[in-house]
Amino acid sequence: MHHTPPIESALLAAMSAQAGPMGARAALVHLRDKGFEVSESTISRLLRELDDRALTASLGKKGRVLTEEGRRAAANLLLDSRRASNFADALNLRDVHDLVDHLAGRRGIEREAARAAALRARPEEVARLHEMVETSGSGRWQERLGFHRSIGEVSHNKQIQAITTTLFDERLDPLEHLLVLIGIKQEALVRWDEEHRAIVAAISARDPDRAEDLMVVHLDGMIRDTELFADGGNAHVIHAVLAEIEST
Ligand SMILES: [Zn+2]
Numbered sequence: 320m321h322h323t324p325p326i327e328s329a330l331l332a333a334m335s336a337q338a339g340p341m342g343a344r345a346a347l348v349h350l351r352d353k354g355f356e357v358s359e360s361t362i363s364r365l366l367r368e369l370d371d372r373a374l375t376a377s378l379g380k381k382g383r384v385l386t387e388e389g390r391r392a393a394a395n396l397l398l399d400s401r402r403a404s405n406f407a408d409a410l411n412l413r414d415v416h417d418l419v420d421h422l423a424g425r426r427g428i429e430r431e432a433a434r435a436a437a438l439r440a441r442p443e444e445v446a447r448l449h450e451m452v453e454t455s456g457s458g459r460w461q462e463r464l465g466f467h468r469s470i471g472e473v474s475h476n477k478q479i480q481a482i483t484t485t486l487f488d489e490r491l492d493p494l495e496h497l498l499v500l501i502g503i504k505q506e507a508l509v510r511w512d513e514e515h516r517a518i519v520a521a522i523s524a525r526d527p528d529r530a531e532d533l534m535v536v537h538l539d540g541m542i543r544d545t546e547l548f549a550d551g552g553n554a555h556v557i558h559a560v561l562a563e564i565e566s567t
Contacts, residue, residue, distance in 0.1 A: 326355050328396045330365065334375065334385050335393035342382035406485050412494070412561050415549040419542055421494075426538035428482050429467060433518060433534035435474035437527040444473040448519045452512070464495045466515055470522075470534075493564040497557065498541070504553070505544040511537070 323331075333349045334341050341349075347362045366383060369375040374389035385393060412418050440448070451466060464487050471483025502508040514537040521530035549557055 323392075323396060326350060326357065327365065327369075328400070329353050329355065330369070331374065331385070331389065331393040331396060334383070335390060335397075340378045340382035340384045342380075345382070410486075410488065410491060411565060413558075413565070414561065415545065415554050415557050418494075418497075418557060418561070419545055422538055422542045422545065425467070425486060426535060426542070428479060428486065429470065429538060430531045430534045431476070432471045432474040432479050432483060433522065433530040434527040435476045435479060436470050437522045437525055437530040439475040440473040440522055444469075445519075445523050448473070448522065452516045452519050464491065470518070473522075491564075493560070497560045497564075498545075500556070500560070501541075501545055501548045504551075505548055507540065507544045510540065514540070 329350060330346060333346065343359070343362050343366060346366065347357065347359060350357050350362070366375065369389070370377060370383070373386055374392055375383045376386050377383050410421075412421055448466075448469060451469065468483065468487040471480055471487065474480060474483075499508070502511055514533065518530055518533045518537065521533055545557075
C-alpha cells in the first residue's frame with residue numbers, strides 16, 4: 320500500500336477543505352502554519368508530483384484544484400486518520416476497568432485467532448510456536464505479548480491480523496510488564512505458561528474447538544488475576560503503571 324507522507328496528507332486535506340483553487344503561496348503558508356518546515360521549492364515539487372499522479376489539476380495562475388481522484392484520496396486519508404486516532408484512544412488505558420475491558424476485547428478476538436490458527440497455521444509456523452513455548456519454560460518465562468501476536472499472525476485471517484497487529488502494537492510493551500507484575504504477585508506465571516503450551520498443543524493437533532476454549536480460559540484467568548490483584552489493594556499500582564505508559 321502506498322504510504323502517504325504527512326505533508327502530502329496535510330496538503331490534500333487543505334485543498335479538500337477549500338472551496339476554490341489553491342495557489343502555491345497559500346499552500347506554503349498553510350503548511351507552515353501546520354508546523355511543516357517547507358521551502359517554496361519543496362512545495363512546487365510536491366504540487367507537480369500531485370499533478371503527475373492526477374490527484375490535482377492546475378488552473379494556471381489561479382492555482383490548483385483536486386481532481387475527483389484527489390478528492391477520493393483526501394477522503395480516504397481522513398478516514399484513516401480517524402481510525403488511527405480511535406485506536407490510539409482505545410489503547411489509552413487509564414484504570415483497572417480499562418485494563419479488564421482491554422483483556423475482554425482481546426478474548427473476543429483471540430478466541431477466533433486461536434481457532435483459525437488451528438485450521439490454517441503452516442507446519443513451520445506450528446513448529447515456531449512450539450519452540451516459543453518450550454524455550455520460555457526454563458524458569459524465566461514471562462507472559463509475552465509476542466506469543467499472542469504470533470497466534471494472530473498465523474491465523475491467516477486478514478481481518479483478525481489487522482486487529483491483532485494493532486492490539487499488540489509495540490507501544491503496549493509496557494503493558495506486558497504490568498501483566499508480568501500481576502502474574503508474579505498472583506503466582507499465575509507458571510499457569511499462564513502451561514496454558515500457552517496447551518494452546519499450542521491444540522493448534523498442533525488441528526483441534527479448533529479446543530484451541531478456542533483454551534484461549535478463552537487463558538484470558539478469563541488473566542482477567543480474574545487482574546481483578547484479584549486490584550481488589551487486593553493494588554489498584555493504585557495498576558493506575559501508576561498505566562499513567563507511566565501514557566506519558567511515554
Ligand atoms: Zn498469554
